[in-house]
Amino acid sequence: MDNKNSNLQAEIVRMSGVNPRKCMRCGKCSATCPAYDEMEYHPHQFVYMVENGELEPLMKSKSIYKCLTCFACVDRCPRGVEPAKLVEAVRLAVIRQQGKNHLKPEDIPPIVDEDLPQQAIVTAFRKYAK
Amino acid sequence: MQVNEYKPLIVAFCCNWCSYAGADLAGNNRLSYPDNVKIIRVPCSCRVNPMFVLRAFQRGADGVILCGCHPGDCHYTSGNYYTRRRMALLFSMLDYLGIERERTRVEWCSAAEGAKFAQTMNEFTEAVAALGENKRLEDLRCKE
Amino acid sequence: MQRIGVFVCWCGTNIAGTVDVKRVAEALKNEPGVVYSDNYQYMCSQAGQDMIKNAIHEYKLTGVVVCSCSPRMHETTFRKTAAAAGLNPYMVEIANIREQCSWVHKDMEAGTEKAIILGRAAIAKLNLNTPLTAGETPVTKRALVIGGGIAGIQTALDIADAGFKVDIVEKKPTIGGKMAQLDKTFPTLDCAACILTPKMVDVGQHENIRIFSYSEVTDVKGFVGNFDVTIKRKARFVKEDVCTGCGLCMEKCPMKKVPNEFNLGLDNRTAIYIPFAQAVPKVATIDPNYCIMKKTGKCGLCSTVCTVGAIDYNQQDEIIEEKYGAIVVATGFNPISMDKFDEYAYSQSKDVVTSLEFERLMNAAGPTQGTLLRPSDGKHPHTLVFVQCVGSRCEACAEKGKEYCSKICCMYTAKHAMLVRDKYPDTEVYVFYIDVRTPGKNFDEFYRRAVEEYGVHYIKGMVGKVAPEGDKLMVQASDLLDNKQLHIAADMVILAAAIEPDESARSLATMLTASMDTNDFFTEAHPKLRPVESPTAGIYLSGACQGPKDIPDTVAQAGAAASKVIGLLVKDKLTGNPCVAESNELMCNGCSACEKVCPYGAITYVDKEFRMPDRTTRVRRVAQVNPAVCQGCGACTVACPSGAMDLKGFATSQIMAEVDAICK
Numbered sequence: 059m060d061n062k063n064s065n066l067q068a069e070i071v072r073m074s075g076v077n078p079r080k081c082m083r084c085g086k087c088s089a090t091c092p093a094y095d096e097m098e099y100h101p102h103q104f105v106y107m108v109e110n111g112e113l114e115p116l117m118k119s120k121s122i123y124k125c126l127t128c129f130a131c132v133d134r135c136p137r138g139v140e141p142a143k144l145v146e147a148v149r150l151a152v153i154r155q156q157g158k159n160h161l162k163p164e165d166i167p168p169i170v171d172e173d174l175p176q177q178a179i180v181t182a183f184r185k186y187a188k
Numbered sequence: 189m190q191v192n193e194y195k196p197l198i199v200a201f202c203c204n205w206c207s208y209a210g211a212d213l214a215g216n217n218r219l220s221y222p223d224n225v226k227i228i229r230v231p232c233s234c235r236v237n238p239m240f241v242l243r244a245f246q247r248g249a250d251g252v253i254l255c256g257c258h259p260g261d262c263h264y265t266s267g268n269y270y271t272r273r274r275m276a277l278l279f280s281m282l283d284y285l286g287i288e289r290e291r292t293r294v295e296w297c298s299a300a301e302g303a304k305f306a307q308t309m310n311e312f313t314e315a316v317a318a319l320g321e322n323k324r325l326e327d328l329r330c331k332e
Numbered sequence: 333m334q335r336i337g338v339f340v341c342w343c344g345t346n347i348a349g350t351v352d353v354k355r356v357a358e359a360l361k362n363e364p365g366v367v368y369s370d371n372y373q374y375m376c377s378q379a380g381q382d383m384i385k386n387a388i389h390e391y392k393l394t395g396v397v398v399c400s401c402s403p404r405m406h407e408t409t410f411r412k413t414a415a416a417a418g419l420n421p422y423m424v425e426i427a428n429i430r431e432q433c434s435w436v437h438k439d440m441e442a443g444t445e446k447a448i449i450l451g452r453a454a455i456a457k458l459n460l461n462t463p464l465t466a467g468e469t470p471v472t473k474r475a476l477v478i479g480g481g482i483a484g485i486q487t488a489l490d491i492a493d494a495g496f497k498v499d500i501v502e503k504k505p506t507i508g509g510k511m512a513q514l515d516k517t518f519p520t521l522d523c524a525a526c527i528l529t530p531k532m533v534d535v536g537q538h539e540n541i542r543i544f545s546y547s548e549v550t551d552v553k554g555f556v557g558n559f560d561v562t563i564k565r566k567a568r569f570v571k572e573d574v575c576t577g578c579g580l581c582m583e584k585c586p587m588k589k590v591p592n593e594f595n596l597g598l599d600n601r602t603a604i605y606i607p608f609a610q611a612v613p614k615v616a617t618i619d620p621n622y623c624i625m626k627k628t629g630k631c632g633l634c635s636t637v638c639t640v641g642a643i644d645y646n647q648q649d650e651i652i653e654e655k656y657g658a659i660v661v662a663t664g665f666n667p668i669s670m671d672k673f674d675e676y677a678y679s680q681s682k683d684v685v686t687s688l689e690f691e692r693l694m695n696a697a698g699p700t701q702g703t704l705l706r707p708s709d710g711k712h713p714h715t716l717v718f719v720q721c722v723g724s725r726c727e728a729c730a731e732k733g734k735e736y737c738s739k740i741c742c743m744y745t746a747k748h749a750m751l752v753r754d755k756y757p758d759t760e761v762y763v764f765y766i767d768v769r770t771p772g773k774n775f776d777e778f779y780r781r782a783v784e785e786y787g788v789h790y791i792k793g794m795v796g797k798v799a800p801e802g803d804k805l806m807v808q809a810s811d812l813l814d815n816k817q818l819h820i821a822a823d824m825v826i827l828a829a830a831i832e833p834d835e836s837a838r839s840l841a842t843m844l845t846a847s848m849d850t851n852d853f854f855t856e857a858h859p860k861l862r863p864v865e866s867p868t869a870g871i872y873l874s875g876a877c878q879g880p881k882d883i884p885d886t887v888a889q890a891g892a893a894a895s896k897v898i899g900l901l902v903k904d905k906l907t908g909n910p911c912v913a914e915s916n917e918l919m920c921n922g923c924s925a926c927e928k929v930c931p932y933g934a935i936t937y938v939d940k941e942f943r944m945p946d947r948t949t950r951v952r953r954v955a956q957v958n959p960a961v962c963q964g965c966g967a968c969t970v971a972c973p974s975g976a977m978d979l980k981g982f983a984t985s986q987i988m989a990e991v992d993a994i995c996k
Binding site: 197199204208209211212214215216218219220221223226227228229230231232234235236237238239240243244247248249263264265266267270274306 | 402403404405428430431432433435436437438439442443445446449450453847855867911929931963964965966967969970971979982984987988990991992994995996
Binding site: 082087136138 | 675721725726727728733766792793794795796797808809810811812815817
């Protein structure tokens with residue numbers, strides 16, 4: 059692993075506050091995930107790939123935008139790994155690399171998937187349900 | 189090891205079950221450490237009264253080290269936990285009194301860790317030797 | 333003043349190679365108290381020992397210092413030598429000039445110097461030694477086994493067969509425990525009842541065993557060899573010595589809607605009941621929470637039909653006090669509650685069951701007479717999903733599950749899957765696993781048979797969600813090897829629930845002053861070398877109360893615990909370690925600091941009368957150490973603020989003298 063990549067890996071781990079080494083590979087996160095079929099890389103793969111420093115494919119993947127942040131995986135994980143936070147950290151890393159969020163409001167409607175609830179709505183449900 | 193031919197006097201308290209056996213193992217394997225380390229056998233590291241440590245410094249010891257079983261491995265189940273807490277307090281008080289932290293230490297050493305014992309003693313002696321002679325707590329009345 | 337003899341050993345060249353032994357012997361001659369000093373090639377040899385004995389006689393020595401190898405090597409040897417010459421064995425001190433001097437130093441000058449100092453320290457300590465005698469306590473030749481499962485049964489049988497009296501205390505109306513509820517046992521598929529019930533009968537008929545069923549231990553006092561135990565025999569409202577177990581009362585009892593705990597609530601029993609046909613003792617018990625007579629005072633049917641007059645509605649709890657020499661804890665385990673695992677819909681659907689419930693559903697004596705039927709509608713299930721590690725290896729949610737591996741689930745799940753496929757070849761059986769752990773004789777072969785011969789689908793992954801839909805259970809799971817999410821419409825879901833220690837264990841541990849780990853499993857005295865003993869002397873551990881265990885391991889440990897108990901009970905008297913703590917009652921201020929740090933519960937407080945200088949008497953609370961229980965760690969000596977507590981053999985003054993001698 060080159061130095062730049064390992065810095066990025068440390069940054070993602072720091073941002074997420076997740077220790078991917080705690081994962082025991084049970085796959086309960088992916089078993090719970092409601093957005094599983096939409097995702098190219100699944101929650102358990104995020105944990106495994108971040109741990110191994112395979113960040114490039116994750117950052118290029120659409121999966122980071124398909125995650126609903128419903129946190130079902132966080133809730134169900136028996137080891138407290140919190141995969142959704144890793145997904146979010148990878149997404150943040152992408153956004154930070156871009157320098158700023160390049161998405162203009164008028165560009166959004168055509169890329170919204172009708173079948174998927176929007177992240178913001180689901181996140182709001184999660185936040186205010188407690 | 190010797191700085192200006194000065195040999196620090198080190199008193200080591202070793203628990204009977206782990207560290208004393210570890211010291212024996214160091215002997216069995218002929219792993220040398222400085223001869224200025226003198227070992228006192230106690231049943232458990234928790235038998236070491238802070239008074240003993242103070243007495244050693246008062247009588248001219250330059251460093252005191254306590255060795256016990258690893259946390260969780262105490263022969264008496266919980267003795268080394270008491271040691272850890274008591275000595276944390278005592279050492280911070282000694283530090284306040286001017287006895288440097290490097291002169292005091294608690295180390296966990298199992299019966300299988302002969303090499304660790306010898307290495308610890310080497311390091312500790314070196315650290316104490318670097319500080320020079322301990323004068324702070326020495327009772328001059330003890331000097332003849 | 334002591335008369336000390338110093339004996340410096342050469343150990344061939346082991347010591348003499350780096351230490352000038354003659355100079356050491358010469359130098360130590362002038363130490364206070366020393367009247368004789370000599371050196372010899374091999375002090376531990378017969379000639380060397382004779383030299384010590386002769387010197388003791390000739391110079392009327394009161395103490396001996398041997399400068400030789402480690403005390404861990406030959407302290408006992410030299411103590412015996414001294415004792416043979418009429419000296420108290422604890423008047424011997426060893427200066428370790430081999431392992432901690434000659435072997436680790438190369439310089440002759442430095443080695444000799446250090447050897448002299450070590451010898452000086454030993455002399456300084458010996459000057460303050462007092463003769464010590466090990467205390468003796470008598471042993472009550474009776475053992476108590478707490479818990480009547482397979483662990484308790486096996487331990488009791490082994491002890492009783494050796495000729496000692498044993499009492500079993502079981503909180504349920506019958507012995508048998510969890511094993512009595514099982515259907516078949518892995519890896520041989522013996523029927524559990526077929527191998528357990530003969531043992532239960534043996535226990536019931538053994539002349540050395542008494543069974544206190546439906547009873548609890550409420551208090552334990554005393555120490556190894558001499559425990560005073562209070563046992564509460566709960567009122568079962570049936571005279572145990574009169575009841576014949578004919579079961580007529582159960583037929584006539586009008587209250588038939590009591591959840592049957594033996595079948596885990598899968599069917600009902602009557603208010604007066606015998607848990608199962610092979611119960612020992614086979615005596616009926618009235619459940620006062622459901623009995624109409626106990627609740628309303630009107631019924632009395634069972635009393636009318638009982639031909640021997642065994643029913644006694646006014647029976648009271650009985651308190652028994654008994655003395656025991658040893659106590660074996662065999663309190664066993666329970667599956668954890670599934671209430672907190674919402675994702676598996678355990679509370680929503682009757683068709684989601686735990687593995688223990690599944691045992692009852694498969695058992696010929698169970699609620700379905702051994703025919704596998706769905707609890708909800710009594711139909712034959714076609715698709716079964718087994719979920720492993722439910723609550724096991726669950727670090728994140730301490731309030732839900734357990735951090736440890738429950739050890740037995742992999743094997744019983746393989747057993748269940750195999751039995752289902754064997755009996756009903758038309759079924760599809762899925763097992764979701766994280767790891768399959770099968771370390772045991774014939775265990776892995778057993779699991780492979782389930783896969784290869786019986787065609788059980790083992791899928792690496794976990795079930796994330798179970799949702800009841802119509803009469804099906806929709807199972808959403810991951811297949812990690814195929815990188816797929818699976819959706820299975822199942823008829824039944826079986827959860828391999830983690831196991832936890834019985835809830836009675838914690839309070840029992842407090843009574844016994846036996847230590848526990850954070851999961852409430854009893855801690856063993858040494859994880860490898862003393863696995864069936866508690867650190868508290870006289871307390872032994874058998875079965876799953878010490879950690880998750882299958883039946884073979886439990887029986888092996890039960891036998892081991894029994895042999896340890898027998899080893900204790902054959903002794904008429906126990907000789908203690910004389911190096912124990914001692915409290916100076918005149919200095920003690922009764923603050924309880926020592927009691928709190930003692931890991932063995934050896935310190936108690938008594939009110940004692942003291943004569944004051946003005947000739948009045950005053951009652952003061954002072955600490956007393958029980959020398960039979962104290963192991964001599966010395967934690968109390970440091971905790972004591974008034975300096976009243978001291979440790980014999982390692983007294984404060986002795987260690988101080990050593991420090992002084994070294995720092996001279």
